[in-house]
Amino acid sequence: MQLSTSILLIIALAPLAGCLLAGFLGKQIGRAGAHSATILGLLVSCGLSFHVLYQLVWAGAANYDQNIYTWFEIGRFNASIGFMIDRLTAMMMVVVTFVSLLVHVYTIGYMADDPGYQRFFSYISLFTFSMLMLVMSNNFLQLFFGWEAVGLVSYLLIGFWFKRPTAIFANLKAFLVNRVGDFGFLLGIAAVLYFLNTLDYATAFAAAPTLVGKTLTITQSTQWDAATVICILLFIGAMGKSAQVPLHVWLPDSMEGPTPISALIHAATMVTAGIFMVARMSPLFELSQGALSFVMVIGATGALFTGLIGIVQNDIKRVVAYSTLSQLGYMTVALGVSAYAGAVFHLMTHAFFKALLFLGAGSVIIAMHHEQDMRYMGGLRKYMPITWITMWIGSLALVAIPFTSGFYSKDAIIEAVGESHRWGSSYAYFCVMAGAFVTALYTFRQMYLTFHGKERFTVVAQHGHHDGHDDHGHHAPGELAHAPHESPWVVTLPLVLLAIPSLLVGFFTVGPMLFGDWFGKAIHVEEANNVLGEMAGHFHDAASMALHGFWSLPFGLVLLAFAIQTYIYLFNPALAGRIKGALKPLWTVLDRKYWIDDVYFALFAKGSVKLGRLFWKAGDAAVIDGVMVDGTTGVVERIAAGMRRLQSGYLYQYAFAMIIGLILLLGGYWLFGPTLAVH
Numbered sequence: 001m002q003l004s005t006s007i008l009l010i011i012a013l014a015p016l017a018g019c020l021l022a023g024f025l026g027k028q029i030g031r032a033g034a035h036s037a038t039i040l041g042l043l044v045s046c047g048l049s050f051h052v053l054y055q056l057v058w059a060g061a062a063n064y065d066q067n068i069y070t071w072f073e074i075g076r077f078n079a080s081i082g083f084m085i086d087r088l089t090a091m092m093m094v095v096v097t098f099v100s101l102l103v104h105v106y107t108i109g110y111m112a113d114d115p116g117y118q119r120f121f122s123y124i125s126l127f128t129f130s131m132l133m134l135v136m137s138n139n140f141l142q143l144f145f146g147w148e149a150v151g152l153v154s155y156l157l158i159g160f161w162f163k164r165p166t167a168i169f170a171n172l173k174a175f176l177v178n179r180v181g182d183f184g185f186l187l188g189i190a191a192v193l194y195f196l197n198t199l200d201y202a203t204a205f206a207a208a209p210t211l212v213g214k215t216l217t218i219t220q221s222t223q224w225d226a227a228t229v230i231c232i233l234l235f236i237g238a239m240g241k242s243a244q245v246p247l248h249v250w251l252p253d254s255m256e257g258p259t260p261i262s263a264l265i266h267a268a269t270m271v272t273a274g275i276f277m278v279a280r281m282s283p284l285f286e287l288s289q290g291a292l293s294f295v296m297v298i299g300a301t302g303a304l305f306t307g308l309i310g311i312v313q314n315d316i317k318r319v320v321a322y323s324t325l326s327q328l329g330y331m332t333v334a335l336g337v338s339a340y341a342g343a344v345f346h347l348m349t350h351a352f353f354k355a356l357l358f359l360g361a362g363s364v365i366i367a368m369h370h371e372q373d374m375r376y377m378g379g380l381r382k383y384m385p386i387t388w389i390t391m392w393i394g395s396l397a398l399v400a401i402p403f404t405s406g407f408y409s410k411d412a413i414i415e416a417v418g419e420s421h422r423w424g425s426s427y428a429y430f431c432v433m434a435g436a437f438v439t440a441l442y443t444f445r446q447m448y449l450t451f452h453g454k455e456r457f458t459v460v461a462q463h464g465h466h467d468g469h470d471d472h473g474h475h476a477p478g479e480l481a482h483a484p485h486e487s488p489w490v491v492t493l494p495l496v497l498l499a500i501p502s503l504l505v506g507f508f509t510v511g512p513m514l515f516g517d518w519f520g521k522a523i524h525v526e527e528a529n530n531v532l533g534e535m536a537g538h539f540h541d542a543a544s545m546a547l548h549g550f551w552s553l554p555f556g557l558v559l560l561a562f563a564i565q566t567y568i569y570l571f572n573p574a575l576a577g578r579i580k581g582a583l584k585p586l587w588t589v590l591d592r593k594y595w596i597d598d599v600y601f602a603l604f605a606k607g608s609v610k611l612g613r614l615f616w617k618a619g620d621a622a623v624i625d626g627v628m629v630d631g632t633t634g635v636v637e638r639i640a641a642g643m644r645r646l647q648s649g650y651l652y653q654y655a656f657a658m659i660i661g662l663i664l665l666l667g668g669y670w671l672f673g674p675t676l677a678v679h
Helices: 005-024 026-057 087-110 117-136 140-158 165-196 201-211 226-241 250-256 259-268 270-280 289-310 316-336 340-367 385-398 405-419 425-451 489-515 531-536 542-549 553-571 574-582 584-591 593-646 651-678
Strands: 064-074 077-085 215-219 222-225
Touching (some): 005 026, 005 064, 005 117, 026 087, 026 117, 077 117, 077 140, 087 117, 087 270, 117 140, 140 226, 140 259, 140 270, 165 226, 215 226, 226 289, 259 270, 270 340, 289 425, 316 340, 316 405, 316 425, 340 489, 385 425, 385 489, 405 542, 405 553, 425 553, 553 574
Antiparallel strands (some): 064 077, 215 222
């Protein structure tokens, strides 16, 4: 059985059609028309994505790899638009379209009073189209198109509220940091073309073994392994897109965008693009132990150290943002130990529970009249029972409580790192193990500050009608126009629909996706690197794995963190302030985010401005204006002034000049004439 090309085209183009309708005809079709068109496009795309997954997994359809349109040909090189659809791609298509569909529905409630309603729906549909083009591509050039399109639309979405200076700063920061990663990514694609003479995935992967022994000459005495160069350059692209240290600084600031964007960017689309790309490139990465060690160490560093920053955050969305950074670190560590299936499995489970946490945070923000500081919340569980329960489900999955989806994927990664003997694996194992404790600390702190304990907000008398959406800072922090209440069904329904896979999807998929050959040839792992294969011998079934998890060290660390935060925030809240005072130096380091942002701003932002001023004053003003422009005009002016003196109009001066000229000509002929004649 062969997958239908027309169905694949509809999956990719349906969100684009919704985007164009909402974007260009937004005023004509109105708000209802904009969200109806985009949601219908996503509904079609999501339904057909599930159909494709069914065809590949249960109906016996063959993998699809065909070019649909040839863009251009130059000699033996050609650029095509085509699709490679295997189980890895189909799983990504389902996750992207399902989460995006729920975000679209949620947006109806969250953005109800925003004047840019139609524009927002147009952007998020374009975002989904870009991500689908990225994951469905069968060649590096189309991959790069989707890669850049996702980056462009993220820039538009993060700065959606463009009248806020903080939003403009955040989207510019995201754009510039991603350009750093994308420069490495483009060099990596160029290296693939240089060494393998193709941009087609299948051809490149088939030719990958020929990279063994090839080197790139940097200097006469320096040669780098070709496979290592290609993989590290490609991974630099992933470091930007998937916010890996040290290119992670853009992601927390992207919270300046509306909450649905936080869920879309951080859960299923943009930040997971780098993880998917490395998994797709597994035939190349398996050729370089050095590149894989580099990937593992970078991921481990992010998993622990960005998670630590989440402990000191007070903004409800920023806590979840730093959680995303940490979980992306876990996925990257899995890639680095050749557990590509583990990374993609965690990508899938994380998409559900992280989208749930972001949308849940947005529901709280709606109820709190756009207040995001958790210090002015507390006791919300009685006002928002659905949001409270669903966010607890997402939180339990995030900290990897056995039987939740997050447990199966996260615990498998920790075990895989423990099985690895690659250089750096001991450091990585410490980071992912300590990260389990850190994750539980900031997660339980967030839940207690938001939903439990005493109420730290006051309801003040308010004249006129308020619906909870249009209050933008008219009260002091912690003052609300009226008591919080549960969000409308268009907000809570996506929370419930995301809570279900957050609880159940891991239990039903861990066996085939992690320890079976579910991905087939979509992921390539050398036998010597197959840590998941070694773990498969100890796996019996999902229930046994979860029961064993209750006796594991990560679960013990989670219990310890739970006990600490429960005591502090439910029984002794004053202790939190005393701990902060006692650990003031450490708290300052985390609050300033290790000063990485400050260094970047001083070195690159201010440094670039100073360099520009230097070029302006020394180059433009002094050299170009002073010497080349003003200097040239000055010389011409002086020559002209001298020539004007010669043109006096007196006949005797002209006769005298002619006599002097004739004497000079005769003298010159007398001196040099014989010499010229001889030669």
